[in-house]
Amino acid sequence: MIIKAPAKINLGLDVLGLRQDGYHEVKMVMQMLKLHDELTIEALRGGQGITLTTNVSYIPTDGSNLAVRAAALLMEEFDIKDGLTIFLQKNIPVAAGLAGGSTDAAAVLIGLNKLYKLGLGTEELMARGVKLGADVPFCVMKTTALSEGIGEVLTPVSGMPTCGILLAKPPFSVSTPKIYKAYDSLNDVAHPDVDAILQDLENGDLKALAGHMGNVLEAATGPMYPVIGELEKAMKEAGALNAMMSGSGPTVFGIYNNKEAAAAAKRALQKQFPGVRLIVTEPLS
Ligand code: ATP
Numbered sequence: 001m002i003i004k005a006p007a008k009i010n011l012g013l014d015v016l017g018l019r020q021d022g023y024h025e026v027k028m029v030m031q032m033l034k035l036h037d038e039l040t041i042e043a044l045r046g047g048q049g050i051t052l053t054t055n056v057s058y059i060p061t062d063g064s065n066l067a068v069r070a071a072a073l074l075m076e077e078f079d080i081k082d083g084l085t086i087f088l089q090k091n092i093p094v095a096a097g098l099a100g101g102s103t104d105a106a107a108v109l110i111g112l113n114k115l116y117k118l119g120l121g122t123e124e125l126m127a128r129g130v131k132l133g134a135d136v137p138f139c140v141m142k143t144t145a146l147s148e149g150i151g152e153v154l155t156p157v158s159g160m161p162t163c164g165i166l167l168a169k170p171p172f173s174v175s176t177p178k179i180y181k182a183y184d185s186l187n188d189v190a191h192p193d194v195d196a197i198l199q200d201l202e203n204g205d206l207k208a209l210a211g212h213m214g215n216v217l218e219a220a221t222g223p224m225y226p227v228i229g230e231l232e233k234a235m236k237e238a239g240a241l242n243a244m245m246s247g248s249g250p251t252v253f254g255i256y257n258n259k260e261a262a263a264a265a266k267r268a269l270q271k272q273f274p275g276v277r278l279i280v281t282e283p284l285s
Contacts, residue, residue: 001115005037005107006284007098009246009253012197013215027194028147030138031160032284037104038089041111047083054088066101069132070108095173097247099135106139158201160283164262166254168231171275179248182220189219210241210255221249228252238265
Protein backbone atom coordinates (compact mmCIF):
# COMPACT_ATOMS: atom_id res chain seq x y z
CA MET A 1 0.00 0.00 0.00
CA ILE A 2 1.32 3.44 -0.99
CA ILE A 3 0.23 6.53 0.97
CA LYS A 4 1.04 10.16 0.29
CA ALA A 5 1.92 12.37 3.25
CA PRO A 6 1.66 16.09 2.39
CA ALA A 7 3.69 18.92 3.92
CA LYS A 8 2.01 21.91 5.56
CA ILE A 9 2.70 25.61 5.82
CA ASN A 10 1.27 28.09 8.31
CA LEU A 11 -0.46 31.02 6.62
CA GLY A 12 -0.77 32.60 10.05
CA LEU A 13 0.86 31.66 13.34
CA ASP A 14 0.07 33.46 16.58
CA VAL A 15 0.98 32.48 20.13
CA LEU A 16 -1.68 33.52 22.63
CA GLY A 17 0.15 32.53 25.79
CA LEU A 18 2.08 30.00 27.81
CA ARG A 19 0.02 27.48 29.79
CA GLN A 20 0.84 26.27 33.30
CA ASP A 21 1.88 22.87 31.86
CA GLY A 22 4.53 24.50 29.65
CA TYR A 23 2.59 24.16 26.37
CA HIS A 24 1.88 27.23 24.25
CA GLU A 25 -1.65 28.26 23.38
CA VAL A 26 -1.64 28.92 19.61
CA LYS A 27 -3.91 30.27 16.88
CA MET A 28 -2.70 29.11 13.49
CA VAL A 29 -3.97 28.70 9.96
CA MET A 30 -2.66 25.49 8.42
CA GLN A 31 -2.55 24.72 4.70
CA MET A 32 -1.48 21.44 3.09
CA LEU A 33 0.80 21.46 0.03
CA LYS A 34 1.12 19.19 -2.98
CA LEU A 35 4.71 18.45 -1.87
CA HIS A 36 4.55 15.07 -0.12
CA ASP A 37 6.50 12.15 1.29
CA GLU A 38 5.47 8.72 0.06
CA LEU A 39 5.17 5.70 2.35
CA THR A 40 5.04 2.12 1.10
CA ILE A 41 3.58 -0.04 3.85
CA GLU A 42 3.51 -3.84 3.71
CA ALA A 43 2.39 -6.42 6.22
CA LEU A 44 4.66 -9.41 6.71
CA ARG A 45 2.41 -12.29 7.79
CA GLY A 46 4.29 -14.40 10.27
CA GLY A 47 7.00 -11.72 10.47
CA GLN A 48 7.97 -9.67 13.48
CA GLY A 49 8.61 -6.04 14.36
CA ILE A 50 8.43 -2.81 12.40
CA THR A 51 11.24 -2.13 9.93
CA LEU A 52 11.61 1.31 8.40
CA THR A 53 13.95 2.18 5.55
CA THR A 54 14.28 5.55 3.87
CA ASN A 55 16.03 7.29 0.99
CA VAL A 56 17.76 9.82 3.30
CA SER A 57 20.51 9.31 5.86
CA TYR A 58 19.63 12.10 8.27
CA ILE A 59 16.47 10.85 9.99
CA PRO A 60 16.20 8.07 12.58
CA THR A 61 14.93 4.68 11.37
CA ASP A 62 14.48 3.16 14.83
CA GLY A 63 11.57 3.38 17.25
CA SER A 64 12.01 7.16 17.51
CA ASN A 65 10.85 7.72 13.93
CA LEU A 66 7.33 9.10 14.13
CA ALA A 67 6.11 6.73 11.39
CA VAL A 68 7.34 3.75 13.45
CA ARG A 69 5.77 5.19 16.62
CA ALA A 70 2.43 5.57 14.83
CA ALA A 71 2.56 1.96 13.61
CA ALA A 72 3.51 0.66 17.06
CA LEU A 73 0.62 2.57 18.63
CA LEU A 74 -2.06 0.98 16.42
CA MET A 75 -0.46 -2.48 16.32
CA GLU A 76 -0.35 -2.60 20.09
CA GLU A 77 -3.90 -1.36 20.54
CA PHE A 78 -5.32 -3.83 18.01
CA ASP A 79 -2.97 -6.65 18.98
CA ILE A 80 -1.61 -7.01 15.44
CA LYS A 81 1.12 -9.64 15.47
CA ASP A 82 2.37 -9.34 11.87
CA GLY A 83 5.65 -7.76 10.99
CA LEU A 84 5.51 -4.49 9.08
CA THR A 85 7.85 -2.89 6.58
CA ILE A 86 7.69 0.80 5.80
CA PHE A 87 9.69 2.43 3.03
CA LEU A 88 9.68 6.19 3.52
CA GLN A 89 10.46 8.26 0.44
CA LYS A 90 11.38 11.53 2.15
CA ASN A 91 10.74 14.54 -0.10
CA ILE A 92 9.77 17.06 2.59
CA PRO A 93 12.76 18.89 4.13
CA VAL A 94 13.39 17.69 7.70
CA ALA A 95 13.15 19.83 10.87
CA ALA A 96 12.01 22.63 8.64
CA GLY A 97 8.63 23.84 9.95
CA LEU A 98 6.74 21.74 7.38
CA ALA A 99 5.41 19.03 9.74
CA GLY A 100 7.36 16.28 7.96
CA GLY A 101 7.42 13.80 10.83
CA SER A 102 3.81 14.50 11.84
CA THR A 103 2.50 13.90 8.35
CA ASP A 104 4.38 10.59 8.07
CA ALA A 105 2.82 9.51 11.37
CA ALA A 106 -0.66 10.50 10.12
CA ALA A 107 -0.11 8.58 6.87
CA VAL A 108 0.79 5.43 8.82
CA LEU A 109 -2.35 5.75 10.98
CA ILE A 110 -4.50 6.15 7.84
CA GLY A 111 -2.65 3.34 6.04
CA LEU A 112 -2.86 0.77 8.83
CA ASN A 113 -6.53 1.59 9.38
CA LYS A 114 -7.14 0.62 5.74
CA LEU A 115 -4.70 -2.28 5.57
CA TYR A 116 -6.16 -4.01 8.63
CA LYS A 117 -9.75 -2.75 8.16
CA LEU A 118 -9.74 -1.38 11.71
CA GLY A 119 -12.86 0.69 11.01
CA LEU A 120 -11.60 3.86 12.73
CA GLY A 121 -13.19 7.12 11.60
CA THR A 122 -11.21 10.33 10.99
CA GLU A 123 -11.98 11.65 14.50
CA GLU A 124 -10.81 8.39 16.06
CA LEU A 125 -7.57 8.49 14.09
CA MET A 126 -7.07 12.12 15.12
CA ALA A 127 -7.53 11.19 18.79
CA ARG A 128 -4.74 8.63 18.45
CA GLY A 129 -2.61 11.06 16.45
CA VAL A 130 -2.50 13.71 19.17
CA LYS A 131 -0.64 11.22 21.38
CA LEU A 132 2.20 11.38 18.83
CA GLY A 133 2.33 15.15 18.36
CA ALA A 134 0.17 18.30 18.34
CA ASP A 135 0.28 18.60 14.51
CA VAL A 136 -0.66 14.97 13.80
CA PRO A 137 -4.48 15.41 14.04
CA PHE A 138 -4.30 18.15 11.40
CA CYS A 139 -2.21 15.87 9.17
CA VAL A 140 -4.90 13.18 9.53
CA MET A 141 -7.66 15.66 8.66
CA LYS A 142 -5.68 17.27 5.79
CA THR A 143 -8.16 20.09 5.03
CA THR A 144 -7.15 23.74 5.53
CA ALA A 145 -7.84 24.48 9.18
CA LEU A 146 -7.79 26.94 12.02
CA SER A 147 -5.74 25.31 14.74
CA GLU A 148 -6.17 26.34 18.36
CA GLY A 149 -5.42 25.00 21.84
CA ILE A 150 -1.94 23.49 21.61
CA GLY A 151 -2.68 22.76 17.95
CA GLU A 152 -5.17 19.97 18.45
CA VAL A 153 -8.44 21.97 18.35
CA LEU A 154 -9.17 22.09 14.63
CA THR A 155 -11.85 23.87 12.64
CA PRO A 156 -11.95 23.28 8.87
CA VAL A 157 -11.88 26.54 6.88
CA SER A 158 -11.89 27.49 3.17
CA GLY A 159 -8.82 26.31 1.27
CA MET A 160 -6.22 28.61 -0.21
CA PRO A 161 -6.93 30.00 -3.69
CA THR A 162 -4.91 28.51 -6.59
CA CYS A 163 -1.38 29.96 -6.64
CA GLY A 164 2.29 29.05 -6.86
CA ILE A 165 4.40 28.55 -3.74
CA LEU A 166 8.18 28.63 -3.56
CA LEU A 167 9.73 26.94 -0.51
CA ALA A 168 13.27 27.76 0.55
CA LYS A 169 14.93 25.56 3.18
CA PRO A 170 18.31 26.91 4.39
CA PRO A 171 21.00 24.28 5.03
CA PHE A 172 20.40 24.03 8.79
CA SER A 173 17.62 22.91 11.08
CA VAL A 174 16.04 24.60 14.06
CA SER A 175 14.67 23.02 17.19
CA THR A 176 11.02 23.96 17.80
CA PRO A 177 11.31 23.94 21.64
CA LYS A 178 14.37 26.22 21.42
CA ILE A 179 12.48 28.73 19.27
CA TYR A 180 9.48 28.77 21.61
CA LYS A 181 11.84 29.37 24.53
CA ALA A 182 13.49 32.30 22.74
CA TYR A 183 10.03 33.62 21.87
CA ASP A 184 8.97 33.57 25.54
CA SER A 185 11.75 35.99 26.44
CA LEU A 186 10.67 38.60 23.85
CA ASN A 187 8.53 41.68 24.53
CA ASP A 188 6.46 43.69 22.07
CA VAL A 189 5.98 41.18 19.28
CA ALA A 190 3.67 42.18 16.41
CA HIS A 191 0.79 39.68 16.18
CA PRO A 192 -0.81 38.67 12.88
CA ASP A 193 -4.55 39.22 12.35
CA VAL A 194 -5.53 35.56 12.06
CA ASP A 195 -9.24 36.39 11.73
CA ALA A 196 -8.46 38.56 8.69
CA ILE A 197 -6.60 35.61 7.12
CA LEU A 198 -9.68 33.42 7.64
CA GLN A 199 -11.86 36.08 6.01
CA ASP A 200 -9.48 36.30 3.03
CA LEU A 201 -9.67 32.52 2.59
CA GLU A 202 -13.44 32.70 2.71
CA ASN A 203 -13.39 35.46 0.06
CA GLY A 204 -10.83 33.59 -2.07
CA ASP A 205 -8.73 36.79 -2.10
CA LEU A 206 -5.10 35.76 -2.61
CA LYS A 207 -3.70 39.30 -2.57
CA ALA A 208 -5.40 40.24 0.70
CA LEU A 209 -4.38 36.89 2.20
CA ALA A 210 -0.74 37.47 1.27
CA GLY A 211 -0.96 40.92 2.88
CA HIS A 212 -2.28 39.55 6.18
CA MET A 213 0.10 36.57 6.52
CA GLY A 214 2.28 36.64 9.62
CA ASN A 215 4.19 34.41 12.02
CA VAL A 216 5.10 35.58 15.54
CA LEU A 217 7.87 32.97 15.81
CA GLU A 218 9.79 34.85 13.15
CA ALA A 219 10.60 37.40 15.87
CA ALA A 220 12.56 34.59 17.57
CA THR A 221 14.05 32.66 14.62
CA GLY A 222 14.65 35.64 12.27
CA PRO A 223 17.33 37.45 14.32
CA MET A 224 19.22 34.17 14.90
CA TYR A 225 19.39 33.41 11.16
CA PRO A 226 19.59 36.52 8.93
CA VAL A 227 19.24 34.35 5.80
CA ILE A 228 15.52 34.07 6.61
CA GLY A 229 14.99 37.80 6.07
CA GLU A 230 17.29 37.75 3.04
CA LEU A 231 15.26 34.96 1.43
CA GLU A 232 12.01 36.82 2.05
CA LYS A 233 13.41 39.97 0.49
CA ALA A 234 14.71 38.07 -2.55
CA MET A 235 11.39 36.26 -2.99
CA LYS A 236 9.49 39.55 -2.99
CA GLU A 237 11.98 41.09 -5.43
CA ALA A 238 11.34 38.06 -7.65
CA GLY A 239 7.59 38.80 -7.71
CA ALA A 240 6.13 37.21 -4.56
CA LEU A 241 2.91 38.76 -3.24
CA ASN A 242 4.46 38.13 0.16
CA ALA A 243 6.93 35.77 1.85
CA MET A 244 7.28 34.50 5.41
CA MET A 245 8.63 31.70 7.59
CA SER A 246 6.61 28.51 8.19
CA GLY A 247 6.19 27.12 11.73
CA SER A 248 9.30 27.59 13.85
CA GLY A 249 11.37 27.70 10.66
CA PRO A 250 13.75 27.86 9.05
CA THR A 251 11.77 27.26 5.82
CA VAL A 252 10.60 30.43 4.11
CA PHE A 253 7.77 30.39 1.57
CA GLY A 254 6.75 32.91 -1.06
CA ILE A 255 3.26 33.22 -2.57
CA TYR A 256 3.08 33.79 -6.33
CA ASN A 257 0.15 34.28 -8.69
CA ASN A 258 0.83 30.93 -10.35
CA LYS A 259 3.28 28.03 -10.50
CA GLU A 260 5.17 29.50 -13.47
CA ALA A 261 5.89 32.69 -11.52
CA ALA A 262 7.14 30.59 -8.56
CA ALA A 263 9.38 28.59 -10.94
CA ALA A 264 10.80 31.82 -12.39
CA ALA A 265 11.56 33.05 -8.86
CA LYS A 266 13.29 29.75 -8.10
CA ARG A 267 15.62 30.33 -11.05
CA ALA A 268 16.32 33.87 -9.83
CA LEU A 269 17.14 32.71 -6.27
CA GLN A 270 19.23 29.67 -7.22
CA LYS A 271 22.43 31.60 -7.94
CA GLN A 272 22.08 33.94 -4.99
CA PHE A 273 21.46 31.13 -2.43
CA PRO A 274 23.48 28.10 -3.58
CA GLY A 275 23.11 26.10 -0.31
CA VAL A 276 19.36 26.65 0.01
CA ARG A 277 16.96 23.90 -1.11
CA LEU A 278 14.30 25.49 -3.36
CA ILE A 279 11.03 23.68 -4.14
CA VAL A 280 8.13 24.88 -6.30
CA THR A 281 4.75 23.62 -5.17
CA GLU A 282 1.05 24.51 -4.90
CA PRO A 283 -1.66 24.35 -2.24
CA LEU A 284 -3.37 20.96 -1.93
CA SER A 285 -7.05 21.46 -2.56
P1 ATP B 1 6.90 20.80 12.74
O1 ATP B 1 6.60 21.70 11.57
O2 ATP B 1 5.73 19.90 13.12
O3 ATP B 1 7.53 21.50 13.91
P2 ATP B 1 9.29 20.01 11.47
O4 ATP B 1 8.99 20.01 10.01
O5 ATP B 1 9.94 21.25 12.01
O6 ATP B 1 7.96 19.74 12.26
P3 ATP B 1 10.25 17.30 11.34
O7 ATP B 1 10.60 17.22 9.90
O8 ATP B 1 9.03 16.58 11.79
O9 ATP B 1 10.20 18.80 11.87
O10 ATP B 1 11.55 16.79 12.15
C1 ATP B 1 11.72 17.03 13.52
C2 ATP B 1 12.61 15.93 14.12
O11 ATP B 1 11.90 14.69 14.10
C3 ATP B 1 13.89 15.71 13.35
O12 ATP B 1 14.94 15.94 14.21
C4 ATP B 1 13.84 14.26 12.88
O13 ATP B 1 15.05 13.60 13.08
C5 ATP B 1 12.75 13.61 13.72
N1 ATP B 1 11.88 12.64 13.00
C6 ATP B 1 11.28 11.57 13.51
N2 ATP B 1 10.53 10.93 12.60
C7 ATP B 1 10.64 11.61 11.45
C8 ATP B 1 10.10 11.45 10.16
N3 ATP B 1 9.29 10.44 9.85
N4 ATP B 1 10.42 12.37 9.24
C9 ATP B 1 11.21 13.40 9.55
N5 ATP B 1 11.77 13.59 10.74
C10 ATP B 1 11.50 12.71 11.71
